[in-house]
Amino acid sequence: MINSLYIAKTGMQAQQTQLDVISNNLANVSTNGFKRSTAVFQDLIYQNLRQVGANSTEQATLPTGMQIGLGVSSVATSRSFAEGRLEQSASNFDVAIDGQGFFQVTMPDGTTGYTRDGKFEIDANGTMVTATGLPVASGITVPIGAKSVSISGDGTVSATLAGDTAPTNIGMIALARFINPPGLTPLGGNLYAESAASGQPDTTAPGTDGMGKLMQGFLETSNVNVVQELVSMIATQRAYELNSKAIQTSDQMLQKLGQL
Template identity: 40%
Template sequence: MIDALYIAASGLRSEQKQIDVISNNVANMQTPGFKRSRVNFADVAGTALPAAVANDAPARAAEPMPGGTRISSTISEFDTGELKPSGNPLDLAIDGAGLFELELDNGTVAYTRDGQFRLDGEGTLRTMQGARLANAPQIPLEATDVRVSSAGEISVLMPGDTERSVLGAVELAVFGAADALQSVGDNRYTATLAAGTPTYAVPGEAGSGKLQQGYVEMANVQMIEEMSSLVMAQRAYQLNARVLQAADQVLETINNLRR
């Protein structure tokens, strides 16, 4: 009965985490660049005592038995969300694999799929939270008609010029196992050993997606799928709660018999 308590408790903890993750997915359905998360579970192996054997029989090792469940990982799924036109030429959406690399104020780097950029006072492309788009060229503030090709090439039309000037290009970071990236909030991710070392590619090459200027990638959350998962998680939570309650009642009965 004690084992039943621990198994039920582990199930309650795991399903509570599942419900929290699903709720976060639903809450961010309208967040540009948001990637839904999924919880992976693993069995906890307990050890059963070996059955009684005759004195002359060889000893048998203890056999593994179910010991509940635990959360092995929480991953983000990076399939492309719906691309919606924004009308802002500095908004960039990735149609396919890859992430934008950002330089943070503390000197570290992070990665994101949220391509809503703005120019600061020096012509630097920055996110809405102020992080700088790494390896991106500066855009003169007096430049007009900023264009970004599907391959990431940035060109502008300067005052008095009749031909466009190419300033540089935006590269994408591609990971071998993007789902192993560590989420750090604000639609940002950091590299991990499991994700591998990023490779940098021209958009549309080396397995990376192409850029869509003037578009915003929406969250890849599907309401029907999330609600179905939420219902199953709630039912699993209720079943584990019933197991916990039943084990408590049995233990109470046993305790009363000893009186």
């Protein structure tokens, strides 16, 4: 009877973790390039009260055993890197990746961060930066007086200067991809960092060797499906209620036992 109290408690904890993950997904439904997560669970160790295959007599063995589970635990959050919807934007510096790959940005400590958020701006020095001011890793600088800037599907960045008819190449946006994107470490701010689980980045030009191509004037939206998250939230709520009901039932049974 005491085991049922603990088992139901682990179930409530697991469903609370699930709700936390769902809440984070819904909170970021409008975040550019956000990738939804799901909680991963596993059952806990079992009490083996009767071994499968043990001898029941000298000539017979048990076809089944008797194992009592001790509940559930959350072991991971798995992130889906399915591509979000591409939406046209009003800014000429907004860029979306149509396919695989991550933009590379230079972090304050000099390391490289990775993002699917192509909401780029130009700072006071003409450097192409993210919305939080981190420069694009390739170091693209727009010259003063540039009339227009174009970003081709293969990552070539060109600027048309005053008095010129032909555009001038001012840089290249290379993309990186990983053998295991869910293994990347989320840093917040739409950024990820390389980890031992993700593997080392494979950097190449957009549109080559299976890498996604760039689309200027577009942004990738979150891949969160609101309807799916709401259905998961209802299922999580019901599971939480059932586990709490199991605790109440166990408590009532213990009260009855105490009255004997």
